[in-house]
Amino acid sequence: MAIVTATGSGPARPTVRRRRAWVAVLLRAASLPRGRFGLGVVGFIVAIAVLGPFLAPHSATASIVSPFALPSRGALLGGDELGRDVLSRVLGGGWVLLAMAAAATALGVVIGSASGVAAAYLRGRWDTVIMRTVDVVLAFPQLVFALLLVSILGPTVWLTVLAVGFSHAPQVARVMRSAALDVSERDFVKAVELLGVRRRKIMAKEILPNLISPLMVETGLRMTYSIVIIAGLSFLGFGQAPPAPNWGTMINENRIGLVLNPWGVIVPAALIALLTIGVNTWTDAVARVAIGIDREAETATLLELPAVGGER
Amino acid sequence: MSVRRSGARAPHPIIKLLVQRVALGVVTLCVVSVVIFAATQALPGNAAVAILGHSATPAALHALERQLHLNRSVFAQYGSWISGVVSGHSGTSLVNGMPVWSIVGPAAANSAVLVGLSGVIGTVVGVTLGAVVALRKDSLLDHVSSVVALAVTALPEFVVAIAMIILFATVVWDVLPAVSMVPPGTQAWAEPRELILPVATLAIVIVPYIFRMTRAATVEALASDYAEMARLKGLPTWRVLAVHALPNAIAPVVQVIGLSFLYLAGGIVVVEFVFAFPGIGSSLVSAVSNRDVPTIQLLVLVLAGFYVFVNIVTDVVALLVTPRRRLPR
Numbered sequence: 001m002a003i004v005t006a007t008g009s010g011p012a013r014p015t016v017r018r019r020r021a022w023v024a025v026l027l028r029a030a031s032l033p034r035g036r037f038g039l040g041v042v043g044f045i046v047a048i049a050v051l052g053p054f055l056a057p058h059s060a061t062a063s064i065v066s067p068f069a070l071p072s073r074g075a076l077l078g079g080d081e082l083g084r085d086v087l088s089r090v091l092g093g094g095w096v097l098l099a100m101a102a103a104a105t106a107l108g109v110v111i112g113s114a115s116g117v118a119a120a121y122l123r124g125r126w127d128t129v130i131m132r133t134v135d136v137v138l139a140f141p142q143l144v145f146a147l148l149l150v151s152i153l154g155p156t157v158w159l160t161v162l163a164v165g166f167s168h169a170p171q172v173a174r175v176m177r178s179a180a181l182d183v184s185e186r187d188f189v190k191a192v193e194l195l196g197v198r199r200r201k202i203m204a205k206e207i208l209p210n211l212i213s214p215l216m217v218e219t220g221l222r223m224t225y226s227i228v229i230i231a232g233l234s235f236l237g238f239g240q241a242p243p244a245p246n247w248g249t250m251i252n253e254n255r256i257g258l259v260l261n262p263w264g265v266i267v268p269a270a271l272i273a274l275l276t277i278g279v280n281t282w283t284d285a286v287a288r289v290a291i292g293i294d295r296e297a298e299t300a301t302l303l304e305l306p307a308v309g310g311e312r
Numbered sequence: 313m314s315v316r317r318s319g320a321r322a323p324h325p326i327i328k329l330l331v332q333r334v335a336l337g338v339v340t341l342c343v344v345s346v347v348i349f350a351a352t353q354a355l356p357g358n359a360a361v362a363i364l365g366h367s368a369t370p371a372a373l374h375a376l377e378r379q380l381h382l383n384r385s386v387f388a389q390y391g392s393w394i395s396g397v398v399s400g401h402s403g404t405s406l407v408n409g410m411p412v413w414s415i416v417g418p419a420a421a422n423s424a425v426l427v428g429l430s431g432v433i434g435t436v437v438g439v440t441l442g443a444v445v446a447l448r449k450d451s452l453l454d455h456v457s458s459v460v461a462l463a464v465t466a467l468p469e470f471v472v473a474i475a476m477i478i479l480f481a482t483v484v485w486d487v488l489p490a491v492s493m494v495p496p497g498t499q500a501w502a503e504p505r506e507l508i509l510p511v512a513t514l515a516i517v518i519v520p521y522i523f524r525m526t527r528a529a530t531v532e533a534l535a536s537d538y539a540e541m542a543r544l545k546g547l548p549t550w551r552v553l554a555v556h557a558l559p560n561a562i563a564p565v566v567q568v569i570g571l572s573f574l575y576l577a578g579g580i581v582v583v584e585f586v587f588a589f590p591g592i593g594s595s596l597v598s599a600v601s602n603r604d605v606p607t608i609q610l611l612v613l614v615l616a617g618f619y620v621f622v623n624i625v626t627d628v629v630a631l632l633v634t635p636r637r638r639l640p641r
Contacts (some may be wrong), residue, residue, distance in 0.1 A: 034462075139616045141578025144596065150353055151600040179386075198527055230580050235470050236597050249587050250473060258482045258490075262569040265474060273471045280466030 022212045029285040038282030045275045049094030056088035060245040068257035068264070078261040086264045093245035094271065097234070100161050101226035107165025108226070109219050112172020117174065117203050117211070120180035131177070134170040142167050146229055146240050147238070155238040164229050168222045180216045185206050213290035218285025224276050232274050247272050315484045328629055332625055337620040349390050352605050371607025376406070397613065403606040407599075412606045415595060420614055421499060423584070423591035427576045429507065430514035435569050438519045442526025442565075443553060449531055458527075461520035469579045473513045474587040480509060491588040510587045514579055518572040525568040530562035536560070563634045575616050599633070 029035040057077075058064055062084060064071065069079035077086035119130040139143060149163035183189065184207060192206055208215075233239055234248030242249075246267035254264030366620045384392075396403060398411050445454050464472075478479055481490035534557045535537060584593035592611055599607040 034459075043485060135340060135349060136343050139340050139619050141574070141577045141581070141615060141619070143581055144615055147581065147596065147600055148351060148608070151603065151608060158532070173481065218385055224466055232468055232470055236582065236585055236602060248470075251470065255477070258478065262478060262483050266478065269471050269474050275470060276466040277463045281462060284462055299453065 022216070025213065025286065025290045026215065028289045029282070030286065031287045034281050035285030037290075038278050038280070038285060041274055042282060043277030044207045045094070045271060045278060046089045046098065047089065050248075050272065051092030052094055056091040058085040058088040058094040059245045060084065060089045068254075069261035070261055071263060075108045075262040077267060080250065080261075081257060081262045086254075086261070086267065089245035089250060090267050090271070091249070093247045093250060093268065096157070096240060096244070097227070097247055097272075098275075100164075101159060101223060101231050104164035104168065104226045104230065105219060107161065108168025108222050109172055109215070111166065111169040112218075113176045113208070113211070113215060115169065116173035117180045117207055120177045121184045121203050121207060122199070127177075130142075130173065137167070137170040138174075142225070143229055143232060146233065147219075147236075148165045150233060150238050155233075157240060158240070160230065160233060163206065164226055167229075169176030172218055172222060175214055176197050176211060176243075177216050180207055181210050183210045186210075216290055217283060217287045220279060220286055224283065227272065227276050227279065245279060326628060329631060330624070330628060333624045336626055340620055341613075341617060344461055345394055345613055346390070348609050348616075349393060352609055393609070397602065397610065405607050406604045407602050407607075411612050415607060416592070416610050416614060418499070419590060419592050419595045419611075422589065423580055423593065426507070426510055426514065426580060426584070426589065426591055427560075427573065429568075430511045431573050431576055433511065434515040434518040434572060435522055435555070438522025439526045439565065441519070442523045443530050443558060445523070446527045446530035446534060446557075447535075447549065447553060455524070455528075461524050464516065465520045467517070468582075469513060469517045470582045470586055472516050473509075473583050474515075476513050477508050477586070494614050506587075506589070510583050510589050513583050513586075517579055518575060521568050521572055521575075522565065526561065526565050529564050530557055533557040533561040553594055559633075563630055566630045566633055567626060570622055570629075573622045573626075574619055575581075577622075 030039055037306050063079075064085055065079035065083045067073050067081055067083045068078060069075065069083065071078040075085045075087065077090065080086050080089060115130045115134075119127040140148070145167045146160075146163045149166065150160055153159035153163060189202065189206055192202055197206075230239075231248035234246050235252050237249075237252065239249050240246050249263050250268040251272075254261070258265055323431070404411055405415055435573055441457065445457050448454055476547065477490045478484060481489045489506055490509075530553070534552070536557075539552055539556050542556045543549075547556075579591035580591060583589070584591045585597045588594065590616060595607065596611045596615075598604075599611060
């Protein structure tokens with residue numbers, strides 16, 4: 001599945017310069033047209049989600065018009081299934097989704113890179129145990145795995161974040177392990193080993209800083225999937241408890257009234273779509289700069305990156 | 313001759329791979345079944361309380377505990393569950409008391425139709441588009457399609473499904489059914505009109521992956537010396553593409569088609585729910601919201617089995633289309 005090319009190749013550089021290189025990659029990605037587009041779109045949606053609750057004209061949970069009322073002066077996007085103001089619910093329903101997606105991504109990337117780097121560097125029994133666990137988790141579709149965990153843990157916000165974050169970890173671990181295998185064999189790692197530095201410190205201070213490029217790309221991909229899965233779970237009815245506004249839940253609540261007032265569905269669906277497109281476009285720009293995907297030689301990279309390989 | 317004889321003594325690489333993969337797949341499924349069981353039933357705390365809620369009467373709890381065999385040891389519970397799955401008697405649904413297999417079986421058949429149709433259509437469309445665009449590299453078509461593919465790749469499948477409903481089943485044109493009204497007992501393929509939107513949604517979701525990979529691999533193959541040679545010999549473009557470039561570009565494309573089928577197994581959950589299509593995905597959603605543990609266990613196991621199966625098929629096909637990896641070493 002993951003045919004792996006040398007992701008972290010290139011000469012080993014001291015940590016300090018790496019850190020600056022990491023900023024340089026982001027700046028160069030932001031100067032690409034697609035990077036600028038991605039950042040702009042993400043910025044726009046984040047602004048709506050964060051500022052929205054303060055700008056909402058009405059309460060997100062109060063009924064002010066008749067159910068599925070068409071847009072009017074009082075309710076610019078009309079009413080939802082219970083006559084609540086669609087605009088206010090849209091403005092109030094983004095930040096929880098964003099915060100959950102960010103938290104799940106962070107969790108998945110941290111667990112995944114820790115176990116991936118450990119598997120690559122420690123080898124032997126650790127490698128076997130970690131990678132076999134990864135294989136088992138990867139025998140489910142990611143949404144099904146998250147759904148299974150949610151069915152056990154219950155659909156509360158924090159447990160959903162845990163479930164989604166944990167379901168990311170195996171894929172991150174796989175990518176990070178293959179990148180770390182190469183770095184672990186380099187001379188500077190052997191050198192600090194001879195100095196007697198502890199293994200945990202070698203992994204954190206010597207190996208991880210050399211994996212910033214794949215880590216950045218992987219974080220972007222996981223963010224896209226987090227949004228897709230968390231919005232999907234709320235769409236399926238396993239999100240926040242009902243009166244709370246949430247873009248995923250809104251689409252499901254209001255789709256019975258699609259013929260009466262389509263805006264209750266179209267606006268949240270469009271915002272989720274823009275958000276995922278924005279994050280994915282930005283990640284693509286970062287990948288092009290960081291890993292150096294050339295459009296002519298993207299075959300190997302396409303297979304390696306699950307985003308474009310379609311493995312969720 | 314000597315090559316052939318040595319090939320006859322060692323097992324053929326494809327057979328060897330098949331045996332290895334099937335063995336590994338069976339082991340994976342066994343571990344997966346333990347994980348599913350442990351996660352759903354043997355959790356710390358009482359599964360009966362988790363299912364019925366804390367307000368349940370002791371009598372109801374006792375009845376459910378007997379039904380789930382919770383009064384026996386964990387290993388005995390697992391043993392009776394897994395032998396039931398294998399022999400086709402894996403308990404009854406907690407919601408309607410029907411045997412779980414009688415719910416999962418027809419649902420699996422319907423989902424198989426959905427996944428099969430959308431996988432095949434998505435593959436044909438993706439490969440064709442990819443090959444055509446590869447011939448027109450750096451044209452306007454190439455740039456536009458690459459941007460569109462990048463955007464569609466990121467779309468959640470429920471957004472695509474909702475867009476399809478808005479376009480074809482309600483607001484814009486009202487020409488297709490928005491929900492599948494497949495009566496219980498009939499099979500999905502008896503109602504082709506109900507299949508159009510779910511199949512189209514799933515195909516749209518996988519086309520970009522297959523398209524991008526086909527384009528990239530074909531561009532690479534077309535830039536090679538043998539393709540150049542074929543062109544210089546004066547072969548028509550379609551021949552260079554179909555006879556020389558595509559067969560060499562097909563291995564990574566097969567991998568991505570395999571991944572797309574895996575992806576469809578997750579995609580059906582949301583898409584079947586949107587269109588109320590009676591398959592594995594919508595059954596899973598309702599089983600999870602009803603905490604119908606026996607049904608959840610079997611559905612997830614069936615999906616995991618499909619995953620293992622697709623992985624094996626992908627590996628074997630990828631080997632079949634790469635002759636240089638097929639030689640016994």
